[in-house]
Amino acid sequence: MTKDGQKDVIKRLNITSGHLKKIIEMVKDERYCVDVLQQTEAVKGSLKKVEEIILDSHLHTCVVPSFKGNKSEKSIKELVEVFKRR
Amino acid sequence: MTKDGQKDVIKRLNITSGHLKKIIEMVKDERYCVDVLQQTEAVKGSLKKVEEIILDSHLHTCVVPSFKGNKSEKSIKELVEVFKRR
Amino acid sequence: MTKDGQKDVIKRLNITSGHLKKIIEMVKDERYCVDVLQQTEAVKGSLKKVEEIILDSHLHTCVVPSFKGNKSEKSIKELVEVFKRR
Amino acid sequence: MTKDGQKDVIKRLNITSGHLKKIIEMVKDERYCVDVLQQTEAVKGSLKKVEEIILDSHLHTCVVPSFKGNKSEKSIKELVEVFKRR
Numbered sequence: 649m650t651k652d653g654q655k656d657v658i659k660r661l662n663i664t665s666g667h668l669k670k671i672i673e674m675v676k677d678e679r680y681c682v683d684v685l686q687q688t689e690a691v692k693g694s695l696k697k698v699e700e701i702i703l704d705s706h707l708h709t710c711v712v713p714s715f716k717g718n719k720s721e722k723s724i725k726e727l728v729e730v731f732k733r734r
Numbered sequence: 735m736t737k738d739g740q741k742d743v744i745k746r747l748n749i750t751s752g753h754l755k756k757i758i759e760m761v762k763d764e765r766y767c768v769d770v771l772q773q774t775e776a777v778k779g780s781l782k783k784v785e786e787i788i789l790d791s792h793l794h795t796c797v798v799p800s801f802k803g804n805k806s807e808k809s810i811k812e813l814v815e816v817f818k819r820r
Numbered sequence: 821m822t823k824d825g826q827k828d829v830i831k832r833l834n835i836t837s838g839h840l841k842k843i844i845e846m847v848k849d850e851r852y853c854v855d856v857l858q859q860t861e862a863v864k865g866s867l868k869k870v871e872e873i874i875l876d877s878h879l880h881t882c883v884v885p886s887f888k889g890n891k892s893e894k895s896i897k898e899l900v901e902v903f904k905r906r
Numbered sequence: 907m908t909k910d911g912q913k914d915v916i917k918r919l920n921i922t923s924g925h926l927k928k929i930i931e932m933v934k935d936e937r938y939c940v941d942v943l944q945q946t947e948a949v950k951g952s953l954k955k956v957e958e959i960i961l962d963s964h965l966h967t968c969v970v971p972s973f974k975g976n977k978s979e980k981s982i983k984e985l986v987e988v989f990k991r992r
Contacts, residue, residue, distance in 0.1 A: 681792035
């Protein structure tokens with residue numbers, strides 16, 4: 649990952665981690681289910697954004713050199729797998 | 735939420751929270767992007783499972799009484815909204 | 821399904837079907853992959869919208885009577901299953 | 907796209923198109939909503955599979971040459987965009 653990408657991802661994951669802790673408190677406080685579901689969706693949205701940053705960084709730092717170095721097959725397989733799981 | 739549902743959800747969210755912390759460590763340790771992406775997908779999967787439990791509980795404890803009490807319109811709107819965000 | 825819901829769904833599915841046919845033409849014409857992918861995403865988006873209309877209709881015409889008639893368990897299971905597949 | 911990829915994609919999209927037509931018949935026949943929803947999910951699943959084949963083909967025929975030719979920036983942006991929409 650690029651240094652900037654890594655910093656951004658760590659910052660975002662820390663915020664997401666705090667968000668998740670607040671959701672646990674919501675459930676303990678017996679808050680309305682629909683409100684809790686809205687928050688879990690938001691956390692999933694934050695993780696999706698993080699994944700996009702990681703992918704961008706991965707393409708720049710790993711895939712470009714791999715494709716140039718004629719070792720593209722492994723990288724392609726991994727990218728399709730990442731896309732499949734999404 | 736039902737008491738059992740609440741207990742299950744809290745337990746699962748605590749595990750997910752621990753999982754997310756480990757991902758932050760992975761990023762700090764500059765682990766391979768594709769491995770990190772696999773873990774963020776797993777966390778999203780855990781959250782989806784939690785959402786299913788919350789929905790099940792919500793249907794039992796909130797929606798059934800609401801539909802019986804002729805106050806179905808608000809509950810339906812909320813359910814469609816929850817489905818839409820998914 | 822409600823009559824209005826049914827009409828709306830059929831209309832939307834016919835449009836989606838036409839959209840899909842155009843995508844097949846795009847692939848035959850060897851159009852740029854990224855443009856094709858944008859269109860398949862759009863079709864999936866149209867189907868998601870259709871599903872929301874069907875769910876809304878299902879809640880009104882099937883689930884409300886089922887919950888009132890104390891036959892809620894089967895309907896709840898089905899709803900959670902629908903949500904799970906989403 | 908590769909020739910094999912193109913053939914496979916057209917074949918799959920034709921099957922998906924037939925599947926969608928059957929869903930329209932289901933809705934006209936007032937079939938049970940939950941069964942219709944299961945079929946729309948299946949169509950979305952088929953489209954996701956088609957997208958994976960297109961992406962695989964795109965990486966081989968477009969992205970590898972683009973990365974080798976030092977024109978990676980545009981391709982990376984497009985890939986992240988494709989991933990984002992997913």
